[in-house]
Amino acid sequence: MAQAVSLNRSRVAIGTVAVAGLELAWVYTFLYAAGRGLQVPVPIPSVLLVYAISFGLGLGLRAAGRSPLTIKVASWAVWPLATLLLLMVLLYPGAGSADGSLGATLLRAFDGIAAEVEAAMFITAAATFLWWLGCRLATSRMTYELVVTEFQLGLGALAGSVLIGYLAHVNQPAAAPIAVFYVGLGLMGAAATRVNDAGGYMFSQQSGSWWGMLLVSVGLVLMLGLFAGVLFTPELMHFVAQGIRALWGLVERLLDALAGLFPSSPPDPQPPLLPEAIPTPDEGEGFSWGLPEGWVRPSRIVYGIFVGGLALLAIWRVVSELFRWLQRKAGRGRAEIEPLAGALRLDLAKLFRRLLAWMARLLTMAGSGRHRPDDSDENSSVRRLYIDMLRWGAKSGFPRGLSQTPFEYQQVLVGALPAHQADVSFVTESYVRAKYGAEPPSETELRELKEIRRRLKRGVTPTTGNGPAGSRKNRTRGNGHT
Amino acid sequence: MGTPNVKLSEEQVLRIKTAADRIVANVGEVMVGKKTVTELMLVALLCEGNVLVEDVPGVGKTVLARTLAKSLGCDFRRIQCTPDLLPSDVTGVEIYDQGTGGFEFRPGPIMANIVLVDEINRATPRTQSALLEAMQEQQITVDRRTVPLPRPFMLMATQNPVELQGTFPLPEAQLDRFMLRLEIGYPSQEEEGAVLTRFREVNPLDALEAVTDADELLNLQKLCRRVYVDPSVRDYIVDLVRATREHDDVRLGASPRASLSLHRAVQALAGVRGRTHVLPDDVKLLAMPALGHRLIVKTEARLREHTAGRIITDIVNTIPVPVEET
Known part of the structure; x- marks a missing residue:
């Protein structure tokens, strides 16, 4: 990169x-x-x-x-x-x-x-x-x-x-x-x-x-x-x-x-x-399938925003994929290979996957309260935090490549933003354990992760000796990644 | 219905790591700077796989194999392949015993825990084929007798990719039976200097002691199969292997046996590195050794210097790693 x-x-x-x-x-x-x-x-x-x-x-x-x-x-x-x-x-x-x-x-x-x-x-x-x-x-x-x-x-x-x-x-x-x-x-x-x-x-x-x-x-x-x-x-x-x-x-x-x-x-x-x-609008009009009157107007507004957003998304994706395709044809590095024809389809699939995941989470919460062992609340927290970190990294000018593993991306971020080395490493290790090892973080780790989230959002550099790097020394579990 | 994905405990994975560290350190007493290759050979052993070591003469292929075998404390045999080597020279023969009036089986050098088949491509296809059953099913058939090979069993074959005159290239079926293909590579300047110092007076291989035994290895093999592979990582492996079949430059992609090999190998690598779970980094690291030798590249692609290695690199740099989407 x-x-x-x-x-x-x-x-x-x-x-x-x-x-x-x-x-x-x-x-x-x-x-x-x-x-x-x-x-x-x-x-x-x-x-x-x-x-x-x-x-x-x-x-x-x-x-x-x-x-x-x-x-x-x-x-x-x-x-x-x-x-x-x-x-x-x-x-x-x-x-x-x-x-x-x-x-x-x-x-x-x-x-x-x-x-x-x-x-x-x-x-x-x-x-x-x-x-x-x-x-x-x-x-x-x-x-x-x-x-x-x-x-x-x-x-x-x-x-x-x-x-x-x-x-x-x-x-x-x-x-x-x-x-x-x-x-x-x-x-x-x-x-x-x-x-x-x-x-x-x-x-x-x-x-x-x-x-x-x-x-x-x-x-x-x-x-x-x-x-x-x-x-x-x-x-x-x-x-x-x-x-x-x-x-x-x-x-x-x-x-x-x-x-x-x-x-x-x-x-x-x-x-x-x-x-x-x-x-x-006239009080007597409404949706033919019986949507409550009070919902008609908000639904129309949401629908309007949705259609407009979808159109913008489509334009964005197609143009951006076209540009990447040109980059690949020109032999430039860093371009992820993704077929142009599938760009919008992938976006829609991603959108629906998220909607489904969101609905499934709601159903789980509303249901018996049972969670999959690898999808505990703690694991979800770590994953959300990792997503926050990915967004933060992208905003800082270092987006993650699709084919980069979390540890490869960590090296990129640490190389580019050395002041955040401890935080980035800590979040990455916690995420890797949660994602690939289905190991939820401990209470202490969760507290540290929340503190890191606040720091990253504020753009604050961790103080020496009081950050997660020090805490990590005391941990018994490691990822053994070399 | 598949086997349940039972995770290893921290203690169990520590056992694997401790043993692996011991073996790698012991091999390091002889081999200078070849830690990763040693680790990967150990990975193959822990997966009950076979290894093809392919490199130019003199880089230490045979020494590495012998050192590893000696460190493991297992029975070791070496077969030097030549065009006149017969299958019976490898597997053994039935000899008529005048005393008993019956046939007696005289096992060949294949009946050992670690077998080094040196310069395998110098043997004729007939002899190479005699190794197929041993490599895949870990047994041999001589006349009407089927003899199981001792456990653990690993065949390490070496071949020289440069000098091809008078050789018989391995058929695809046989290449597919090698779990990993490794290259040793030349040592760096410092490493080469260390080699000279280390071998100046005595050969350190002579004084090398075993640091484990066959029983422990068998236990480690069982443990390695229980290293946790997240479904997302499993799908990533499948995606990589399938991508080799769909690549424009490939005539024949990796087989389902390759998927299985890669899956087992990443489990063992994670265990060797002291993890209870597999990472996508493991898959990336092992993609080349596990898949590279199984691809048949189209002729026109070869002419454009699109080698199997380059294709695997392309694929690894293309397939999305399972990470949360923003």
Whole structure:
């Protein structure tokens, strides 16, 4: 695994600008295409402002020395206020802050996803997503991987937006400049963040000079563009577009069938000019299979979030797997081999497995209280803690490879983050015993593990002589791993 | 219904580890810097498996085998293979006894606890085949007589991968019967210097004492079979073996016998290292010795220098290890 290389302030700034530009570019394209396609008037520049506010807030808190968790909590505490303000400015000028119906607009926004699209929903969803992006950028550590991930995700989203625009017959006059702007930013960010650990002959020649790397990258892209221009003729593109249109027809039918499962809301009047209250759905309507009336609205909101999340997940996975596939084809290391065709399937299978496991756990808890010997509460605690550690490691820039064993991953983490050596080793050994040996941890170990969990979440380094390393010396059981 | 997965106690696993440490240390009195290879040979012995040691001449294949046999305090025989070696030279013969008027069985060198078959690929296929029954069923058949081999039994064969003139490559059926294939490798500069010092005046092998006996080994073999293998690790083994059958560069993948061998070997390795349970690290470590020699690589892949070793490495670096998903 490649070690993360620390970047100086200017390169971090360049990378941050690049990532922000990438995100704004594809979100802008998406909002433009979707807004026009759905005939919803959206003042895009005002919505994009949310991104800047969220990022600025996060950056300010970061400069004040707050932890990432605090920044996230504080940021999301401000989010409803910012969204409400946005709605007040864009849709309901003159509305009073004490008006409760404005708050109901937020819920109505998600409520409408499964049935119809309206400006309030569109603006709220877009603002929420941009708020999340801004907050995330403020708390992320700038790395080459981050830039590349943003680039690949945005590339997929850009392609999706262009496709939406094409299907909805939306003229996108700014598509070409945005594409150039997008690729340029991607190359700039990649060059600035990769300058110290460049691989390959051409990049290694430019090591230390990000301008050199940028020029090499631009040259390569231009050559690729020339090749693509020869290969992708208008006839071929027309043929592909026809295929996509036919496929989209199928998807539309599927979505209609899904939406048909939920009876549509009665037609809502247009968002009133506040202070009029926003009308609620007719009391007489409900689910045909007799879902209690009070559950209909929350169910629709959950359903809307689920559909939106699934779509995002699908885009993310497909693009990311495509990128990995390209990496493998290019002979780059570190790429886990996983067939592209199965990427989304694997995600769905994973999701269902988790749901099943969760339900099984609930049933076990509600049942006789008997537990499998290898799945005791203590073992579950250790496993959950290990998952926390995996997430922490990934956030620190060292995600676990699929084919890495816990001890191999421990070596990576210890090598990269030596200050956490004792904690990482202790958690790994406890987890290995629980997972592969079905040996639950002792009370003392559990207490230490909980303390480690708190430390890792706070990002605190264990104090010498008082951490688990000292305790481990007294333990009789070892993993005998060499 | 399978055997219940009964776990070993800490005391029992300590017995395995103590004995293994003793044997490895004793072998280390003669062999310099070959701890892992010794450990793996011991693993094969504890699983009642056979070992193929494949390396260039002069790296200590025969010395290692002899040292291990002497440390174990077991009956040891050596068979030097040549093209004119006959099956009866290995298994033994029925000789007519004029005194009794009947046939008397004269056992061959295979009737020992540890048998070293040196340069096995120099024997003819007919003689090599005579070893098949001994390796798999731990018995031999001479004329109408079936004779069980003494327990514990382990066949250690050596072969030189470089000098192939006048040799008979082992058939796949026979290779599959070797639990592990090991390579010894050249010693490092410091190790080679230590070898010169150690063998300067006397051969330390002459003064080597046994540190265990056949009875203890039989007990350890039974204990090793009870080392706990979590279902997730068992599935990981199966995934690895199945991946060898589905790999694009492989004409013939590893057999179910390979799965069984790997499963037993990881149990023994965990015991030798003092654990009551198997880790995925054990599986990774033993994947190459247990599976590498069982693959038949496609010709076109061989031309691209995609060796069995590289394929196993690819597979091990590809198959997800059973760890919690985030």
